[in-house]
Amino acid sequence: MRILMATDDIQIDRRILQEGKTLVNEGHEVILLARWSEGRPSHEIIDGIKIERLGAPGIITGNQPEMTDEPNEDLGESDDGQADPEIAGSSGGDVISASSTKDERTFWEKLRRWWKLYGLSMFPRMVWLIGLKIHYRIRTLILVAIYRLRTFILIADYKLRTLALTIPYKLRQRGGAIVSKSISFVEAAQDGWRSSNGQMRRVRALSSLYDISLAQRIVYYDPDVIHAHDLPQLIAAVLAKEELRTPLVYDAHELYPEIITLTPAQQSSLSKREKLLVNFCDAIITVNPFLADEMAGRYDIPAPHVIRNCAEAPPGLIPGRRLRRFEETLPISPEDKILLYQGWFSPHRGLQYLVEAMAKAPAHVVLVLMGYGDTKDELWRIVEKEHLEQSVFIHDAVPQAELLFWTASADAGIIPYQPVDLNSRYCSPNKLFEFIQAGLPMIVNDLPYLRSVVKTEGFGVVEKLAGIEDYASAIRTMFDEDLGGPERFKNNLIEKGHSYSWEVEQKRLVDIYHALAWDESSQLPSARMASV
Amino acid sequence: MKIFHGPLNIAGQAGVLARAQRKLGFDAWAFCYSTGFARFSSDWQSSPPASMLSALKLLWLIFARERNFDCFHFYFGHSLAGYTLLDIPLLKKVGKKVFFYFCGCDARDSKFEIKNHEISACSCCWPMLCSANRREAIRVAREFADGIFVSTPDLLEFIPEAVLLPQPIDLDDLHSHLKGIPVAQPMGRPLIDRPVRVAHAPSDSNIKGTKFVVAAVEKLRKKAINVELVLMQNKTHDEVLSIYATCDIVVDQLLVGAYGLVAVEAMAFGKPVICYIRDDLIPLYPPGMPVISAGPKDIYDVLGDWVTHPEWWNEKGSAAKEYVESVHDAEVVAKMCIDCYETRV
Numbered sequence A: 001m002r003i004l005m006a007t008d009d010i011q012i013d014r015r016i017l018q019e020g021k022t023l024v025n026e027g028h029e030v031i032l033l034a035r036w037s038e039g040r041p042s043h044e045i046i047d048g049i050k051i052e053r054l055g056a057p058g059i060i061t062g063n064q065p066e067m068t069d070e071p072n073e074d075l076g077e078s079d080d081g082q083a084d085p086e087i088a089g090s091s092g093g094d095v096i097s098a099s100s101t102k103d104e105r106t107f108w109e110k111l112r113r114w115w116k117l118y119g120l121s122m123f124p125r126m127v128w129l130i131g132l133k134i135h136y137r138i139r140t141l142i143l144v145a146i147y148r149l150r151t152f153i154l155i156a157d158y159k160l161r162t163l164a165l166t167i168p169y170k171l172r173q174r175g176g177a178i179v180s181k182s183i184s185f186v187e188a189a190q191d192g193w194r195s196s197n198g199q200m201r202r203v204r205a206l207s208s209l210y211d212i213s214l215a216q217r218i219v220y221y222d223p224d225v226i227h228a229h230d231l232p233q234l235i236a237a238v239l240a241k242e243e244l245r246t247p248l249v250y251d252a253h254e255l256y257p258e259i260i261t262l263t264p265a266q267q268s269s270l271s272k273r274e275k276l277l278v279n280f281c282d283a284i285i286t287v288n289p290f291l292a293d294e295m296a297g298r299y300d301i302p303a304p305h306v307i308r309n310c311a312e313a314p315p316g317l318i319p320g321r322r323l324r325r326f327e328e329t330l331p332i333s334p335e336d337k338i339l340l341y342q343g344w345f346s347p348h349r350g351l352q353y354l355v356e357a358m359a360k361a362p363a364h365v366v367l368v369l370m371g372y373g374d375t376k377d378e379l380w381r382i383v384e385k386e387h388l389e390q391s392v393f394i395h396d397a398v399p400q401a402e403l404l405f406w407t408a409s410a411d412a413g414i415i416p417y418q419p420v421d422l423n424s425r426y427c428s429p430n431k432l433f434e435f436i437q438a439g440l441p442m443i444v445n446d447l448p449y450l451r452s453v454v455k456t457e458g459f460g461v462v463e464k465l466a467g468i469e470d471y472a473s474a475i476r477t478m479f480d481e482d483l484g485g486p487e488r489f490k491n492n493l494i495e496k497g498h499s500y501s502w503e504v505e506q507k508r509l510v511d512i513y514h515a516l517a518w519d520e521s522s523q524l525p526s527a528r529m530a531s532v
Numbered sequence B: 001m002k003i004f005h006g007p008l009n010i011a012g013q014a015g016v017l018a019r020a021q022r023k024l025g026f027d028a029w030a031f032c033y034s035t036g037f038a039r040f041s042s043d044w045q046s047s048p049p050a051s052m053l054s055a056l057k058l059l060w061l062i063f064a065r066e067r068n069f070d071c072f073h074f075y076f077g078h079s080l081a082g083y084t085l086l087d088i089p090l091l092k093k094v095g096k097k098v099f100f101y102f103c104g105c106d107a108r109d110s111k112f113e114i115k116n117h118e119i120s121a122c123s124c125c126w127p128m129l130c131s132a133n134r135r136e137a138i139r140v141a142r143e144f145a146d147g148i149f150v151s152t153p154d155l156l157e158f159i160p161e162a163v164l165l166p167q168p169i170d171l172d173d174l175h176s177h178l179k180g181i182p183v184a185q186p187m188g189r190p191l192i193d194r195p196v197r198v199a200h201a202p203s204d205s206n207i208k209g210t211k212f213v214v215a216a217v218e219k220l221r222k223k224a225i226n227v228e229l230v231l232m233q234n235k236t237h238d239e240v241l242s243i244y245a246t247c248d249i250v251v252d253q254l255l256v257g258a259y260g261l262v263a264v265e266a267m268a269f270g271k272p273v274i275c276y277i278r279d280d281l282i283p284l285y286p287p288g289m290p291v292i293s294a295g296p297k298d299i300y301d302v303l304g305d306w307v308t309h310p311e312w313w314n315e316k317g318s319a320a321k322e323y324v325e326s327v328h329d330a331e332v333v334a335k336m337c338i339d340c341y342e343t344r345v
Helices: A015-024 A090-194 A196-206 A209-221 A231-246 A265-282 A288-298 A325-329 A353-360 A378-387 A400-409 A430-438 A448-457 A467-480 A486-500 A502-517 A528-532 B010-023 B052-066 B086-091 B110-117 B134-144 B154-155 B170-174 B210-222 B237-245 B261-268 B279-284 B300-306 B310-328 B331-344
Strands: A002-006 A029-035 A043-046 A050-054 A223-227 A248-252 A285-286 A336-343 A367-371 A393-396 A413-415 A442-447 A460-463 B001-004 B026-034 B043-044 B070-074 B095-101 B147-150 B196-200 B227-229 B249-251
Touching: A002 A015, A002 A209, A002 A231, A002 B110, A002 B154, A015 A029, A015 A502, A029 A209, A029 B110, A050 A209, A050 B086, A196 A231, A196 A265, A209 A231, A209 B300, A223 A231, A231 A248, A231 A265, A248 A265, A248 B134, A265 A288, A285 A502, A325 A393, A325 A400, A325 B210, A336 A393, A336 A400, A336 A430, A336 B070, A353 A367, A353 A378, A353 A467, A378 A393, A393 B070, A400 A430, A413 A430, A413 A467, A430 A442, A430 A448, A442 A448, A442 A467, A448 A460, A448 A486, A460 A467, A502 B095, B001 B010, B010 B026, B010 B331, B052 B154, B086 B095, B086 B134, B095 B134, B095 B331, B147 B154, B147 B331, B170 B261, B196 B210, B210 B227, B237 B261, B249 B261, B249 B300, B261 B310, B310 B331
Parallel strands: A002 A029, A002 A223, A029 A050, A223 A248, A248 A285, A336 A367, A336 A413, A367 A393, A413 A442, A442 A460, B001 B026, B001 B070, B026 B043, B070 B095, B095 B147, B196 B227, B196 B249
Antiparallel strands: A043 A050
């Protein structure tokens, strides 16, 4: 079957590509609609997933045959698009010249006759005649205006007196009609709200031009299943589902209304929107049990399926085996221990404290920040200010296909996410699973899901990372040779890491798709929609 | 009966059919947009109307200034109102006859193709070239049109009630391209003074399976077989025809399952043509269809056989020419059209 996935990503998330690849391997056709940006192709195929990036300028995607902008020579258009008057305007020109000739003959005849009668005195006579005409015209206008004003006043007087007698009676009648109509409207609105048609009307009312365009694009591909990644795609997916009558899978990578960059009003609006839209979904997926429970409680729905952001170990990677890529590219001594942060340099991930904490970390520990983001300059300033050039290194992001080899080139990883919002509190970041697949012990902030994995499985150190001292303490704990250093966690990672691999996790996705039981011939909606 | 062909001139079909119908004594004209790089000719050409004013000018030109048509023959799911097809009910209301000619991606359902056929052009087609209005065009055609034509038998899967109208070619015009051009005549013996020239002219290399053709030729060359691939892309129609004449074998496409206009023109030049023909479609062609079928998996073997046996070319080329003259000649096809126009009420 044809599965259409929609995402707002420009840099497509690893999770989406993994899910797409799994479905391709199951024999399905997977099309992914993503966002375009400069330097990226409008269409490409990655791991069998057909990717279209929306918003690329001037791309003809086969919807209509190629068009040119040549001038319409047969209609008399020149290169600048202007009509050639000789061709396009010939009939109009003939009409204009005919009427002006007639006026000229009449005027000149009159002039000739006056000259014969009056000679030069015709000129003051003409002025006198024109003045007389103007005088009579103005007098007529004034008389007409006075007559009309008098008539208006008489009529207005009559009407006002009539109104004064009838207003109370009419108001009583009109007021009653308004009240009864209001009652009917509210009752209808209440019924409408409860019905699926009413909900669909609300969805359409919330749709923006982008949602409608995206929905049209989804409909063009005529998929058998629509798979929307994150809330921004969900309205378009619901609109397309309504037209195509196909199952809809909503894959919530995060609790979108809780993102810290949103204002309280935006958060409230998005929360209501998500609450409305989840009713249209045939299956809801999220990334960890905490988010699943939160969504279930918030929206009064059964707990969504959980598909974790597990990573796929590339061929050739041996979990727990230390590689040396950083030593080859950065001035790091082979005796030093490398603490690795990888990913987006977000301002809310505690990276500033992490860098400053390196001043208090053991001397043989160096920090490598590998990734991308606007905070890079700020981090460099901290490094220079604290004179940490020998202890902190910033490395550019690497391609996803090579990432885990670089991850395996460190001694320990760190996930310092701060609980700035509910989303971050319940986070289960990609790097957690990448560290596990690479067999890399890790330091994580004491957040619910991170604790449930790292502490329970013995994958590393879990400590509250609120300030610089906390970071320094956690680093000292991880690299304490008396305790065994990072190596003390490696056995657990090697033994249990496979259960956190995508190879195991993808079966849940396949099961979800198998459970999307729909009648292909009639394309019935899901049981959820049928009951609304 | 005054017949309108247009406004899209897919592969020049509108212009060719209109000229052929005029030769048969009918008042047929092709009014087409000048689109694409191939620049097919028609009786009257214009840019597609970009504004309401230019659209109205175009309609005025067609209906008032030129002639009042009785029968409209539209191509590729487009009508005078573009892909919206809003004019079709109006044309029927005023008593005009309307015929649709579907040529490929304007009717083909890629989802069905990928799901049901192991080899299909749609599986390699990305970006997807399906017409956005394909379902609507078929619906409108079924509801309003007096008749529906399809150019290849694979489209009968989607419109079973359609009439298979073979792609028309103007043989006189075709052979005029041979004047002054050294035509590669089948020698009947192995070529020793030059490589065997294999022509391939894909309008879209993804859906025509160009990579398989290139790989097969490369493999043959590695086996010291003296073969040269003449790959033609972004060439005008005239240029392509001129190059065909100098080649020995023509490969049309390896994925669609039916042969296209490229194959017809090559056969008209008396060239052996290799093209993937789906097994279930072979009975739908007229008997004696001379195209040599080969797909991505066996193109190397089939091409290898034909490249190394030039003594086969003459017989196949002659059969191909006869087939084209009896099935694809523009006047033969035009007559089929006229019969449909006159019998459909």
